[in-house]
Amino acid sequence: MIKIENLVKRYGDLLALDHLNLEIDEGEIFGLLGPNGSGKSTAIGCLLSLLKYDKGNIEIFGRKMTPDNYEVKRQIGVILQNVAVFDELTVYENIDYFCGLYVKERDKKKQYVQEAIAFVGLENYEKMRPKKLSGGLLRRLNIACGIAHKPRLIIMDEPTVAVDPQSRNKILEGIQELNKQGSTIIYTTHYMEEAEQICSRIAIMDHGRSIAIGTKEELKKMIKTGEAITIENIQLEQSQVSDIRAIRHVFQVEYKEDVLTVRCSEARHNLVRILNYMQEQEIPFGQVSSQLPTLNDVFLEITGKQLRD
Numbered sequence: 313m314i315k316i317e318n319l320v321k322r323y324g325d326l327l328a329l330d331h332l333n334l335e336i337d338e339g340e341i342f343g344l345l346g347p348n349g350s351g352k353s354t355a356i357g358c359l360l361s362l363l364k365y366d367k368g369n370i371e372i373f374g375r376k377m378t379p380d381n382y383e384v385k386r387q388i389g390v391i392l393q394n395v396a397v398f399d400e401l402t403v404y405e406n407i408d409y410f411c412g413l414y415v416k417e418r419d420k421k422k423q424y425v426q427e428a429i430a431f432v433g434l435e436n437y438e439k440m441r442p443k444k445l446s447g448g449l450l451r452r453l454n455i456a457c458g459i460a461h462k463p464r465l466i467i468m469d470e471p472t473v474a475v476d477p478q479s480r481n482k483i484l485e486g487i488q489e490l491n492k493q494g495s496t497i498i499y500t501t502h503y504m505e506e507a508e509q510i511c512s513r514i515a516i517m518d519h520g521r522s523i524a525i526g527t528k529e530e531l532k533k534m535i536k537t538g539e540a541i542t543i544e545n546i547q548l549e550q551s552q553v554s555d556i557r558a559i560r561h562v563f564q565v566e567y568k569e570d571v572l573t574v575r576c577s578e579a580r581h582n583l584v585r586i587l588n589y590m591q592e593q594e595i596p597f598g599q600v601s602s603q604l605p606t607l608n609d610v611f612l613e614i615t616g617k618q619l620r621d
C-alpha cells in the first residue's frame with residue numbers, strides 16, 4: 313500500500329533520512345519508533361509531499377506520491393504534532409470544517425462529524441472553543457479533525473506527547489478502533505510501550521535509517537538477550553562479578569551502585585543458576601526481578617544506546 317524506497321533527505325549538511333526503505337501493507341497499524349531526532353517526522357513530511365527530498369521514491373496506494381496528487385491526498389487523514397485547529401471556531405465547527413473539505417453531502421457530513429465527536433469523547437465540549445480545552449482534550453479535537461472523513465490511511469505523528477494518561481488511553485483505543493473499521497495507520501512515537509501495545513509491525517529508526525523492522529516478537533528474536541535479571545542491594549567482590557560473567561548463558565554483566573544486571577541468552581533456569589551462585593557464596597541481596605526483552609533492549613543491542621522512554 314505504501315512503498316518508500318531509498319529516501320534521502322538533507323537539511324544542509326545534516327542527513328535526516330539516509331536511504332530509508334519501508335513497505336506498509338493495507339490494514340496495518342505500522343509504528344515508526346525512534347528517539348527524538350531519528351527522522352520520524354521528516355519521513356512523514358516526505359511521505360505526505362510536505363517536504364521535498366533529495367533522492368528516492370514514494371508510492372501510496374500504488375501511485376507515485378507528488379505534491380499535487382489530490383486523489384491520493386483525499387484518502388489520507390493527517391494528525392501532526394502541532395495542533396492545527398481554528399481558535400475562533402467551536403469544537404463542533406472545527407470538525408465540521410475539516411470534514412467538509414472532503415465530504416460535501418450535508419447529511420453524511422453531519423453524521424460523520426457526530427461520529428468523530430463521539431469517537432474522541434468530546435460530546436460535552438461541542439460548543440467550546442479550543443482555548444478553553446485542556447491539552448489532552450485539544451489533542452483529541454486535533455485527532456477528530458483529522459479522521460472525521462474516514463480516510464483509508466491515517467498518519468499520526470506522536471499524538472500522545474504531553475497528554476494525560478486518560479486521554480492517552482482514549483487515543484490509543486481510538487487508533488485500534490479506527491484500524492478495526494478499516495483504516496491503515498502509520499504511527500510515530502518514541503514511547504516503546506505504545507508501539508508494543510498497538511502496532512502490528514514496527515520499524516525502529518535511528519539516524520534517518522530503519523535499523524530493524526518486524527512484529528514486536530520478531531524484533532525481540534533478532535537480539536541475543538532472552539532475559540535481563542536485576543538484583544538490587546547486593547555487594548559483590550570483583551572476583552564474584554567475574555564468576556557470574558562465567559555462568560552458562562550469561563553474556564553481559566553490569567554492576568553499579570549495588571545493583572547487578574545480568575543479561576542472558578534465551579534458556580531455561582537462568583535465574584535459578586544465578587541465585588544458586590549467591591546462595592553458595594552466601595551473598596545477601598534485596599529485590600530480584602527478571603524481565604523479558606523489551607524494544608529498548610532491541611534498540612540497545614543494535615545501537616549501543618538507550619531508546620529514551
Ligand SMILES: Nc1ncnc2c1ncn2[C@@H]1O[C@H](COP(=O)(O)OP(=O)(O)OP(=O)(O)O)[C@@H](O)[C@H]1O
Pocket residue numbers: 323326328346347348349350351352353354355470502
Ligand atoms: N527544518 C529543519 N531544519 C534543519 N534540521 C532539521 C529540520 N527539521 C528536522 N531537522 C533535523 O533532522 C533530524 C531529524 O528530525 P525529525 O524531526 O525528523 O526527527 P524525529 O524522529 O521526528 O524527532 P522528534 O520526535 O523530535 O520530532 C534531526 O536531527 C533534526 O534536528
